[in-house]
Amino acid sequence: MYFYRMKSNDIRDNLATEQYLMNNVDFDEPLVLFYIQKPCIIVGHNQNTLEEINSDYVKEHDITITRRFSGGGAVYDDLGNVSFSFVVNSDDDNFGDFQKLTKPIIDALKDMGATTAEVSGRNDLMVDGKKFSGNAMYTKNGKMFSHGTLAYDVDLSVLAKALNVPKDKIESKGIKSVKSRVTNVKPYLKPEFQDLTTEQFRDRLIMELFHTDDLSKIADKEYQLTDADKAAIKKLNDDYYYNWDWVYGKSPDFTVKNRKHFTMGTIDVRYLVSNGKIESVEIYGDYFGKKDSQDVKNLLVGTEYNSDKITQLLESIDLDQYFSGIPASDVIDLFK
Structure with a gap:
């Protein structure tokens, strides 16, 4: 397995990088990506963006809005969240099997102390009956990614305000987000993992996944973007994630x-x-x-x-x- 730690804190750059690596780079083993971003909302491919967000609030608090290629509901991230993505070869058995594809994350969190962590329902990761991760999948040309959030120390009070839309104002046939009881996973971890920065938590997860106590020992497994990669990723950003037509114009009537x-x-x-x-x-x-x-x-x-x-x-x-x-x-x- 290979891994890559996103360098950007902008969700749009990170989604473009994920899309590019899935579609254009061949790996002889699965690839796992980790990304941390400033406050943002990512709406699902089939959602009405304006129906999911509190427009006045997100504008006032400079929250980035974008749309992803995968389905599912809208999610809120901030710098207390670690997003992860497994890029693998696609087959009919894998698509939709969130339990299988998130098992490495669940196992790592259990080893870190969150012993009640589990996959619940269609695509949520739960701990003590509360959601700390939402997941979605996308497949194209024989490749697939399964990506999800992982709330470590997210400001949950902002989540409730940013995704709170008056239901009598906008009506559409877009896929609606399902509201769940949410929590951070941080309080459920062993004490030695409760004072980590988000970056330290991410790196600890990587070490758990690779069964090592030192990232330098797996340096050969960390992918490095080339200049050609970066140019292609910028093109994807211009075409999609920074593009008003993609983020808002693709909404259902x-x-x-x-x-x-x-x-x-x-x-x-x-x-x-x-x-x-x-x-x-x-x-x-x-x-x-x-x-x-x-x-x-x-x-x-x-x-x-x-x-x-x-x-x-x-x-x-x-x-x-x-x-x-x-x-x-x-x-x-x-x-x-």
């Missing part, structure tokens, strides 16, 4: 409903969003305006469903002409 009563009337805004862009707008209510709100609809149709873009467009017109007596900032907040 969905509707948005925002309604609020103001002293000067009620406004009810409804969007149909397709490929991440506003396809149609309806505005209902008992508000007053000197001008026809059809102008506002025409302005918004075709733009990205993105709060910054919507704000920029609405700030370019005199909203009081359409929604008399209602502060422009309140109207803009309703339309975002």
